[in-house]
Each structure stands twice: as C-alpha cells, then as structure tokens.
Amino acid sequence: MSATVERPVVLNTEGLSKNFGGRVTASGYEGGLWAVRDFDVTVREGELVGLIGPNGAGKTTVFNMISGLISVTSGEVEFYGKKLVGRPAHAITQAGIGRTFQNIRLFPQLSVLDNVRIAYHSRAGYGLRDAIWQGTRFARKERELTERAQELLALFHLQDRQDEIGSNLPYGEQRRLEIARALAGEPKLLLLDEPAAGMNPREVHTLMDMIHFIRDKFKLTIVLIEHQMRVVMGICEWITVMDFGQVIARGTADEISNDPKVIEAYLGRQGRRV
Amino acid sequence: MNRSRFRFLGQGWLFWLAVVLIFLLAQWVLIPRLNEFRRTVWVMFPCIMAIICLGLNFIFGFNGQFSLGQWGFYAIGAYASAILTYRLGERFSYPVQGIVVQVPPLLQKLIPMAEISLFHFDAGKSGLLLVAVLFGAVLAALISLAFGYVVLLRLGSDYFGIATLGFAVIVQVLLINSDLVIPETKGARGMVGIPQMTSFFWAFLFLVFALVVIRNVLYSSVGRAVVSVREDELAAKAMGINTLKYKTIAFVIGSFFAGVAGALYAHLYAFLSPLYFGFQKSFDPMIIIVLGGLGNLTGTLLATFLWAITLEGMRIWLPQGFEAWRFVVYPIVLLLVMLLRPQGLLGKFEFGFLRAPKWPLRQVAAEAAPQVAEATAGNPEPQEERSA
Numbered sequence: 001m002s003a004t005v006e007r008p009v010v011l012n013t014e015g016l017s018k019n020f021g022g023r024v025t026a027s028g029y030e031g032g033l034w035a036v037r038d039f040d041v042t043v044r045e046g047e048l049v050g051l052i053g054p055n056g057a058g059k060t061t062v063f064n065m066i067s068g069l070i071s072v073t074s075g076e077v078e079f080y081g082k083k084l085v086g087r088p089a090h091a092i093t094q095a096g097i098g099r100t101f102q103n104i105r106l107f108p109q110l111s112v113l114d115n116v117r118i119a120y121h122s123r124a125g126y127g128l129r130d131a132i133w134q135g136t137r138f139a140r141k142e143r144e145l146t147e148r149a150q151e152l153l154a155l156f157h158l159q160d161r162q163d164e165i166g167s168n169l170p171y172g173e174q175r176r177l178e179i180a181r182a183l184a185g186e187p188k189l190l191l192l193d194e195p196a197a198g199m200n201p202r203e204v205h206t207l208m209d210m211i212h213f214i215r216d217k218f219k220l221t222i223v224l225i226e227h228q229m230r231v232v233m234g235i236c237e238w239i240t241v242m243d244f245g246q247v248i249a250r251g252t253a254d255e256i257s258n259d260p261k262v263i264e265a266y267l268g269r270q271g272r273r274v
Numbered sequence: 275m276n277r278s279r280f281r282f283l284g285q286g287w288l289f290w291l292a293v294v295l296i297f298l299l300a301q302w303v304l305i306p307r308l309n310e311f312r313r314t315v316w317v318m319f320p321c322i323m324a325i326i327c328l329g330l331n332f333i334f335g336f337n338g339q340f341s342l343g344q345w346g347f348y349a350i351g352a353y354a355s356a357i358l359t360y361r362l363g364e365r366f367s368y369p370v371q372g373i374v375v376q377v378p379p380l381l382q383k384l385i386p387m388a389e390i391s392l393f394h395f396d397a398g399k400s401g402l403l404l405v406a407v408l409f410g411a412v413l414a415a416l417i418s419l420a421f422g423y424v425v426l427l428r429l430g431s432d433y434f435g436i437a438t439l440g441f442a443v444i445v446q447v448l449l450i451n452s453d454l455v456i457p458e459t460k461g462a463r464g465m466v467g468i469p470q471m472t473s474f475f476w477a478f479l480f481l482v483f484a485l486v487v488i489r490n491v492l493y494s495s496v497g498r499a500v501v502s503v504r505e506d507e508l509a510a511k512a513m514g515i516n517t518l519k520y521k522t523i524a525f526v527i528g529s530f531f532a533g534v535a536g537a538l539y540a541h542l543y544a545f546l547s548p549l550y551f552g553f554q555k556s557f558d559p560m561i562i563i564v565l566g567g568l569g570n571l572t573g574t575l576l577a578t579f580l581w582a583i584t585l586e587g588m589r590i591w592l593p594q595g596f597e598a599w600r601f602v603v604y605p606i607v608l609l610l611v612m613l614l615r616p617q618g619l620l621g622k623f624e625f626g627f628l629r630a631p632k633w634p635l636r637q638v639a640a641e642a643a644p645q646v647a648e649a650t651a652g653n654p655e656p657q658e659e660r661s662a
C-alpha cells in the first residue's frame with residue numbers, strides 16, 4: 001500500500017464555508033456566525049481520514065454540507081471530479097456518499113430489515129406499477145433486495161434481529177445498524193459522524209476493528225469525525241483538526257499530537273492557570 | 275412467499291374467496307334487513323368514506339403530511355363524474371338479463387328474500403359509472419399533483435395542513451359559483467338529476483380495490499420510501515430517498531382515492547350541494563383516521579363503520595331537534611381518544627393480509643464475518659474480568 005502511485009482523489013473541498021444568520025450584502029455576508037470557514041480537504045481513494053476538533057468546531061456542519069443536508073454558503077465540493085454543491089441530498093447519496101449521524105437517526109418505528117431495505121430503494125429495480133400489480137418482477141426484485149439486506153445484516157451480526165423495531169435495539173446494535181444502513185447505499189465514500197460517541201474504550205477498540213474491516217471489504221474511503229483525539233490517532237492515516245470553524249492543523253497522527261495549536265485547542269494555553 | 279399459484283394483485287385465492295363471501299353475506303343477509311335509509315347511511319356510505327379515509331391515512335398516517343384538503347379532492351371527484359354522467363346517464367343502457375334463483379324455504383331464514391337475481395345488471399350504466407369514477411379520480415389526482423408539487427416543495431407538514439385547508443375552501447367557493455361556467459352544476463342551489471348508479475356492489479368493489487392497492491404500495495420499496503419520510507425526513511434524504519417525490523406520490527395516491535370516493539358519493543345520493551363540501555366536513559376523515567389509528571389500515575376500516583353507525587348514526591337515534599348535539603359529542607370523543615388511546619383504537623394490530631409480509635430468517639455464511647464477530651459481537655464478559 002505504498003503511495004508511489006498517486007491514488008485518485010475521491011473528495012476535494014475548496015473554501016467550503018457556512019454562515020448562519022448573516023445578511024447578504026454586495027460584499028458578501030455580513031454578520032451572522034461562520035460555523036465553517038474556508039474548509040479545504042483532499043481525500044484520496046482508500047484513505048481513512050479523521051476530522052477532529054473540540055465540540056462546536058464545525059465538524060458536523062462540514063459533513064452536512066458535503067452530504068447536501070444543509071446549503072453551502074460558499075466554496076466547492078468535488079466528488080471524483082463532479083461538483084456536488086447545489087445538488088439535492090438524495091442525489092449526492094445516490095452518487096456514492098453514505099453517512100451516519102452523531103445522534104443515531106434510524107427510522108425508529110420500522111423493523112431492522114426495513115431500515116436497511118429503505119437504503120436499497122434507489123436500486124430496487126421496480127416502480128409504483130409493479131408494486132401495485134405485485135407480479136413476478138416485483139416478487140423477484142423484492143426477494144433479491146431483501147436477500148442483499150439480510151446478507152448485509154449478517155455481516156453486522158444483526159440477522160436474527162431483522163424483525164425487531166429499530167429503536168428497541170441496544171445502543172451498540174443501533175450504531176451497527178446505522179453503519180449497515182449507510183453501506184446499503186453502496187457508497188464509495190463513507191462519512192462517519194462520531195461513531196464512537198457514548199462508547200467505552202473497549203467498545204471503541206472493537207469499533208475501530210470494524211471500521212478497518214468494512215473499509216477493506218467494501219473498498220471504501222472513509223472520513224471520520226471524532227472529538228476524542230485518542231480514538232482517531234489509532235486508525236486514521238491523515239487527520240485534519242478544526243477549531244472555531246477553521247482548519248488549524250493537518251497531518252499524520254504524530255504530527256498532529258505534537259502541534260502546539262492542537263494542544264492549545266484541546267487543553268488551553270499553557271501556563272495561564274495552574 | 276409461494277403459498278399458492280393463483281395470485282391477483284398479490285393476493286391468493288383465499289383472500290378473494292373471503293372477499294366474495296363477505297360481499298354475498300352483506301348483500302343477501304344484511305342489506306335486505308335494513309331499510310333504504312340505513313343501508314345507505316350504515317353500509318354504502320361508510321364504504322365510500324373508508325376509501326377517502328384510507329387515502330388520507332396513506333398521506334397523514336404513513337407519509338406524515340397533515341392534509342385537510344382531501345375533502346376538496348372528494349368534491350372534485352364528485353362534481354367531475356357527475357357532470358359526465360348528468361348528460362350521458364340516459365343514453366347508455368344495455369340491461370343484461372341475469373338468472374333468477376329461487377331461495378329454498380330453509381334458507382329464507384338467513385336470506386329474507388323469496389328469490390335472488392344473479393348477474394342482473396345494466397352494462398351500459400355500469401360502464402358509464404366506471405368511466406365516470408375513473409374520470410373524477412384522475413382529475414383529482416392531476417390537480418393534487420400540481421398542487422402538491424408546488425406546495426410540498428416549500429411547506430412542511432403543519433403548514434401544508436393549512437395550505438390544504440385553504441385548498442378545500444377554494445374548491446367550495448369555486449363550486450358555489452361554478453354555474454357561471456358549467457350550468458349543469460347549478461352552483462349554490464345544488465346539482466340534482468345525477469343518475470343514481472352506485473350500488474353496494476360498486477362501493478364494496480372500490481373499497482377492496484383501494485385497500486389492496488394501498489396495502490400493496492405500502493409493503494413495497496415505494497411504500498418504505500413513503501414511510502421513511504414520516505419516520506425521519508433528514509435520514510431519508512441521507513439514504514438517497516427523494517423525499518419531495520415520495521411526498522407527492524403519497525399525496526396523489528391519497529387524492530386519487532378521494533376522487534374515487536367523491537364520484538361514488540355523487541352517484542349514491544344523486545344530489546350534490548357545495549354546502550356539503552364545506553371545510554367543517556373535511557375534518558370527518560381526520561377524526562376517523564385518528565380514531566382508527568394513524569398508520570393502521572384495519573383501524574381505519576373499523577373506525578369508519580363505527581363512526582357511521584354511532585356518530586353519524588346519532589342523526590337516527592337522537593330525538594328530533596337534538597341532531598346538533600352531534601357536534602358536542604364529536605369533540606368529546608376525539609378528546610377522549612387523544613387522551614386515552616393516542617395510538618388509535620387498535621394500536622398496532624392489523625388483519626392478516628394487511629400485515630407486513632414476514633421474511634424468513636436467513637443464516638448467511640458470510641466468510642469474512644468472524645473477524646467482525648470477534649470485534650463487535652464477541653462476548654465481552656471474560657475481558658471485563660481481566661480488566662477488573
């Protein structure tokens with residue numbers, strides 16, 4: 001896996017910015033809060049990139065802008081060279097960007113199987129007419145779709161839980177289900193928003209193994225948000241650190257952990273108070 | 275999933291046999307025992323009401339879009355079909371002579387008729403009714419497509435409810451003044467002389483049709499997309515669901531059935547008045563689906579008949595001059611249901627064929643899974659002991 005051959009760029013953002021509450025004037029935005037300002041990142045195929053920073057640094061806002069859930073104030077997002085800004089969220093997902101949410105957002109009243117099958121919807125292969133008529137085409141496609149969903153569930157050890165209601169699962173299984181659901185969209189790029197939130201160190205460890213596993217199995221590129229530095233240090237090849245909406249450092253884990261700016265963002269300035 | 279070879283609209287012969295049996299039971303055993311007024315108010319009208327309620331439940335109960343405008347689409351279906359049949363009703367008449375069967379005296383206890391006629395109908399009028407119902411429904415669906423797309427694009431659920439309420443009011447006002455354009459409707463005076471063609475057969479047929487179609491859509495990928503919008507619109511978007519498209523689809527399907535119900539209503543009472551299509555009445559379907567449970571098809575069916583027999587039936591029960599007390603009982607019932615059973619009368623219960631099809635558990639031998647098994651599902655207890 002030496003980087004002698006340049007791998008293709010999966011995701012590239014340039015000057016990505018988000019302003020909340022500002023007024024548009026002739027000279028740009030005035031007032032308001034810049035949640036993210038001039039965020040640049042380049043992710044190459046197969047990489048596992050970490051995006052870290054203290055609470056409120058704007059990490060999730062970056063994800064929301066990439067996946068199209070909130071509008072972009074300025075800047076550009078490119079995914080395999082295609083511009084994404086302005087496209088609706090579902091089109092971005094169908095283009096190959098899957099994501100999970102920080103506070104798990106399953107479809108709470110639906111079964112585990114349905115949660116995954118919804119994500120297969122865009123490739124269901126039948127439309128409203130087939131659904132009403134319930135012919136052989138519907139039966140075949142629905143079976144294919146369900147079997148694929150069941151295989152995916154099996155990979156995450158949820159196959160016995162398929163008929164349970166999503167919100168009744170224990171926390172760890174809900175996290176796994178959400179990742180399974182994101183993978184059902186057959187993404188090329190997976191955005192994981194704090195997958196380790198609410199987990200103890202041992203669970204975090206197993207989660208890291210799982211992230212490595214799915215990256216190799218599905219040939220994914222992964223961008224991961226985390227605000228605990230320790231978590232990211234272990235698995236991410238490249239780390240971007242944000243604070244107050246701006247990138248303050250980027251590099252490998254070692255470079256980051258010795259960067260004075262990063263230490264300041266996390267621990268405060270040294271010597272101010274004992 | 276291969277229970278039997280015969281399948282029509284996804285249902286096996288057992289289902290269709292049950293449908294025929296229920297129809298015959300109602301047609302031969304129940305209806306002859308009721309007088310003209312009660313068979314209309316207790317049997318035929320609730321069948322029609324159930325169609326619009328199933329449509330509304332699809333929109334509000336399954337897709338989560340609060341719509342008070344179904345009454346407007348009901349009116350559109352009613353008037354559109356009535357205008358079609360008003361002139362043509364007399365022209366199409368091809369009676370088909372069926373057979374007359376004598377009911378044996380033993381059976382007459384059950385079937386209170388001396389003889390029953392089978393396959394005795396008017397092919398011309400039936401065809402005309404079918405065309406009229408389809409015309410009314412398609413018109414309602416097209417208008418809902420245009421309205422729904424524009425409004426859903428901008429408004430979320432609650433605001434959408436207000437916009438649709440406005441739509442229902444607009445439709446009523448247009449109907450009051452409609453005789454300026456279409457003299458047949460006679461505007462505020464009400465439209466008389468519509469051929470009375472809706473029999474129990476047609477009301478029942480369209481109810482079964484509506485039920486099966488909505489059930490089939492619901493338990494398909496399209497239906498899952500529709501439900502995902504209710505569950506979590508943001509997550510649905512992130513899963514690649516075009517939420518605007520599926521909100522519109524649900525709205526159009528629901529409005530289509532409102533149009534069907536309206537067309538049947540017009541030919542049941544043979545009289546249409548814009549007064550009946552006022553927005554106060556548009557809360558009736560909403561009351562019914564809340565009573566039956568949002569997102570519960572069985573509950574909607576039962577609640578419609580319950581509503582027709584008890585609440586609307588109060589017009590029969592209450593002494594003369596006390597009919598207005600219905601509007602005191604209505605809100606009290608609604609309030610009690612909201613407080614005591616917010617999930618509806620039946621909760622999550624559904625009749626057999628209305629339940630989601632179950633898929634057998636499959637043991638997939640995923641060759642790469644053990645790695646994750648150890649990592650994620652491995653038994654954590656021993657490790658805990660070690661670390662403690």
